[in-house]
Amino acid sequence: MEAVIKRDAARGRREQTKLQNRETILAAARKVFSEIGFGAATVRDIIRATPLASGTFYNYFKSKEEVYQAIRDDVALAIRPRLREERTRADSVEAFISGSFRTFFEFVSRNREDFRHLRHAADASRLRIDTPEVIAGFEELREDLETAIANGLFPDVDADFLMAAIVGVAFEISERMLSREDMDPAASAAFATALFLGGVRALPKKGG
Amino acid sequence: MEAVIKRDAARGRREQTKLQNRETILAAARKVFSEIGFGAATVRDIIRATPLASGTFYNYFKSKEEVYQAIRDDVALAIRPRLREERTRADSVEAFISGSFRTFFEFVSRNREDFRHLRHAADASRLRIDTPEVIAGFEELREDLETAIANGLFPDVDADFLMAAIVGVAFEISERMLSREDMDPAASAAFATALFLGGVRALPKKGG
Amino acid sequence: MEAVIKRDAARGRREQTKLQNRETILAAARKVFSEIGFGAATVRDIIRATPLASGTFYNYFKSKEEVYQAIRDDVALAIRPRLREERTRADSVEAFISGSFRTFFEFVSRNREDFRHLRHAADASRLRIDTPEVIAGFEELREDLETAIANGLFPDVDADFLMAAIVGVAFEISERMLSREDMDPAASAAFATALFLGGVRALPKKGG
Amino acid sequence: MEAVIKRDAARGRREQTKLQNRETILAAARKVFSEIGFGAATVRDIIRATPLASGTFYNYFKSKEEVYQAIRDDVALAIRPRLREERTRADSVEAFISGSFRTFFEFVSRNREDFRHLRHAADASRLRIDTPEVIAGFEELREDLETAIANGLFPDVDADFLMAAIVGVAFEISERMLSREDMDPAASAAFATALFLGGVRALPKKGG
DNA sequence: AATGAATGAGTTTTCATTCAT
DNA sequence: TATGAATGAAAACTCATTCAT
Numbered sequence: 001m002e003a004v005i006k007r008d009a010a011r012g013r014r015e016q017t018k019l020q021n022r023e024t025i026l027a028a029a030r031k032v033f034s035e036i037g038f039g040a041a042t043v044r045d046i047i048r049a050t051p052l053a054s055g056t057f058y059n060y061f062k063s064k065e066e067v068y069q070a071i072r073d074d075v076a077l078a079i080r081p082r083l084r085e086e087r088t089r090a091d092s093v094e095a096f097i098s099g100s101f102r103t104f105f106e107f108v109s110r111n112r113e114d115f116r117h118l119r120h121a122a123d124a125s126r127l128r129i130d131t132p133e134v135i136a137g138f139e140e141l142r143e144d145l146e147t148a149i150a151n152g153l154f155p156d157v158d159a160d161f162l163m164a165a166i167v168g169v170a171f172e173i174s175e176r177m178l179s180r181e182d183m184d185p186a187a188s189a190a191f192a193t194a195l196f197l198g199g200v201r202a203l204p205k206k207g208g
Numbered sequence: 209m210e211a212v213i214k215r216d217a218a219r220g221r222r223e224q225t226k227l228q229n230r231e232t233i234l235a236a237a238r239k240v241f242s243e244i245g246f247g248a249a250t251v252r253d254i255i256r257a258t259p260l261a262s263g264t265f266y267n268y269f270k271s272k273e274e275v276y277q278a279i280r281d282d283v284a285l286a287i288r289p290r291l292r293e294e295r296t297r298a299d300s301v302e303a304f305i306s307g308s309f310r311t312f313f314e315f316v317s318r319n320r321e322d323f324r325h326l327r328h329a330a331d332a333s334r335l336r337i338d339t340p341e342v343i344a345g346f347e348e349l350r351e352d353l354e355t356a357i358a359n360g361l362f363p364d365v366d367a368d369f370l371m372a373a374i375v376g377v378a379f380e381i382s383e384r385m386l387s388r389e390d391m392d393p394a395a396s397a398a399f400a401t402a403l404f405l406g407g408v409r410a411l412p413k414k415g416g
Numbered sequence: 417m418e419a420v421i422k423r424d425a426a427r428g429r430r431e432q433t434k435l436q437n438r439e440t441i442l443a444a445a446r447k448v449f450s451e452i453g454f455g456a457a458t459v460r461d462i463i464r465a466t467p468l469a470s471g472t473f474y475n476y477f478k479s480k481e482e483v484y485q486a487i488r489d490d491v492a493l494a495i496r497p498r499l500r501e502e503r504t505r506a507d508s509v510e511a512f513i514s515g516s517f518r519t520f521f522e523f524v525s526r527n528r529e530d531f532r533h534l535r536h537a538a539d540a541s542r543l544r545i546d547t548p549e550v551i552a553g554f555e556e557l558r559e560d561l562e563t564a565i566a567n568g569l570f571p572d573v574d575a576d577f578l579m580a581a582i583v584g585v586a587f588e589i590s591e592r593m594l595s596r597e598d599m600d601p602a603a604s605a606a607f608a609t610a611l612f613l614g615g616v617r618a619l620p621k622k623g624g
Numbered sequence: 625m626e627a628v629i630k631r632d633a634a635r636g637r638r639e640q641t642k643l644q645n646r647e648t649i650l651a652a653a654r655k656v657f658s659e660i661g662f663g664a665a666t667v668r669d670i671i672r673a674t675p676l677a678s679g680t681f682y683n684y685f686k687s688k689e690e691v692y693q694a695i696r697d698d699v700a701l702a703i704r705p706r707l708r709e710e711r712t713r714a715d716s717v718e719a720f721i722s723g724s725f726r727t728f729f730e731f732v733s734r735n736r737e738d739f740r741h742l743r744h745a746a747d748a749s750r751l752r753i754d755t756p757e758v759i760a761g762f763e764e765l766r767e768d769l770e771t772a773i774a775n776g777l778f779p780d781v782d783a784d785f786l787m788a789a790i791v792g793v794a795f796e797i798s799e800r801m802l803s804r805e806d807m808d809p810a811a812s813a814a815f816a817t818a819l820f821l822g823g824v825r826a827l828p829k830k831g832g
Numbered sequence: 833a834a835t836g837a838a839t840g841a842g843t844t845t846t847c848a849t850t851c852a853t
Numbered sequence: 854t855a856t857g858a859a860t861g862a863a864a865a866c867t868c869a870t871t872c873a874t
Binding site for chain 1: 413
């Protein structure tokens, strides 16, 4: 009886197509990388975050490095069209900047649980981890900025530094936003947008 | 009396050796972290980069995390007074912003090895551990901003968000700067300053 | 169908190997504990007394403490049903007491290796870990005593204390018995039984 | 200034005579052995339970085995006269038995804190540890019994088994007693004494 | 004699990878 | 192809003991 039950469970798992197993591993890897970082992550960690057996991992990937590459590829494939669409829609610096921040802070706000756990990782420590997705997102942002500069939308500035500034402000303000009772993504976006469009003197007055 | 003097001399030498060993370990850790990243580094790697015995490591630190915190604290302790001085001297928004960024990027440039391990190509994860020293540095910035607002130097904006924006831009642009062959702290400071004073449209033209 | 049969056969063999490995480790641990004592024994000692690899130990047990508990549980599981049967059959105080002690000392005598490590000359410490199994055995004894009291078999005494007294005498006399060349469970049982039925003045004369 | 304070603290320690250091180490060892057992105890554990430096240990003892021997010697020296006195005073089986149990349970009751911590050692495990003192006490009890038998006070029974029975009952009932709200050493002693003088049928009725 | 940091051998534990089923 | 236990190399950590002061 018991054996039969066990066998059925096994079949259930087995009936996942190969593609599903691959996706299962990739999803687990994304989770693990975002939680403890690529360097500290072990193949065991990834397998443990999966219902699969350890040996199965090696049917799909040779190492965690290969998984990493696969995630980068997947993400790039999935994200590029959306970003391209947004980018072509922006017809001004204002639209580009405010659209980016609004989207980002709303995303953070909607997925607050995913972000918050990062802050409770180790006792007094804060971890900010660049998963393959995040890095790909950064690269995409730079490409978009370069395109915008080429199109005359932006002045001919250092796209790399500008990308860094946007990313830095986005992440740091997110953390502040997450620590507040009345999380307000619109206000956060307004603050960051004003800063990038006119500097500190253009910032909204407090409680205004 | 004589015995006391002797003992004190002994203690002096001993304490110095202790301090030197601590520095030896910290230096080795800085090297290892910057070479292979924090996540991938092991305590063994650190010990191996040292002439000391394995057990000796544990006389000074409990884990690589503790070493990391010590490095961060050292750095924060070194830069905080300089930043504070710069900001206290400032009599305009321009002086406050440009002084802060100039000091910060120059410090990062001069201590590039300590900062490089914050993010390394071989390791896709970025670890930012906020030790009490680091947090205190952030708080100092906020306090200075609040004082500047009270003094009418800055408009009455959200000091918490502004602090976050400054910190985010400083750290992210530092990383970009560190990854470049021709590290140019002055240019980095000019970029960040221009952004905070006038927004993207005030940014210096590339190669300008 | 065929595949299923094959798989089940495989599982059967695998499960058996697992069980055998577990037994191999437990046997090695019994040997090591009885030779050098529980406190002084290391996981390495246990592994070394085994043809298995070091990592294999950790597939079965987390620590030597866990091995110890497993041994205790095995023993308790083996003896509990016999004791219970003996006590349930008893129709007099004499039968209850003498049956319990006879069964216990005979069991100890037959499984002397499992019990010997409870206390060993080389180790001055005696460890008694009350796993759920062992505690359940004690509770069973108390329940049986309470039933016997309710049935008028025993006077209305403190069942908790009486249980403690029986357990204490059983374990301590076992240790003495195990340390003797001519282990004599019948004599041990006669001694304990006489004590519980008539006190020290009813004890058998030495060598009698 | 700080150095001076340190030096004074050092002098305070140094002014302990050699004998005091020896006693300090022995007391620490007794504590450690009773808490984690001789086998599991390390020299480090003993030093840690001391204000002394690690090297100092080796000025007094070569190993933990040597400490153990010293404790046994000390205890034997201190306890023998008292036991001899008690033994010579007892002029009947009743006096011997009831005196022993009364003394023991009162001792346990008065030192409940020392005994209770044994039960909270490891989560669900109970440890009973024979320190040198305890073992010496057992041996003394056996000698006393043998003397009593020789004097015709006790019948000619197996003194080793009788000692084991007394010890087992004393310890197990102590545990039960310690777990009760209304700890009553007199009642515990009465129970054990009645058992040893007349068997289960002579036990006091519950609540009587 | 007292100190306590250094040592490195030894123990504990984890991990990537293999392989029989 | 999936499974998951076995493996043993390597990492993490502890310890008894020494020795310069």
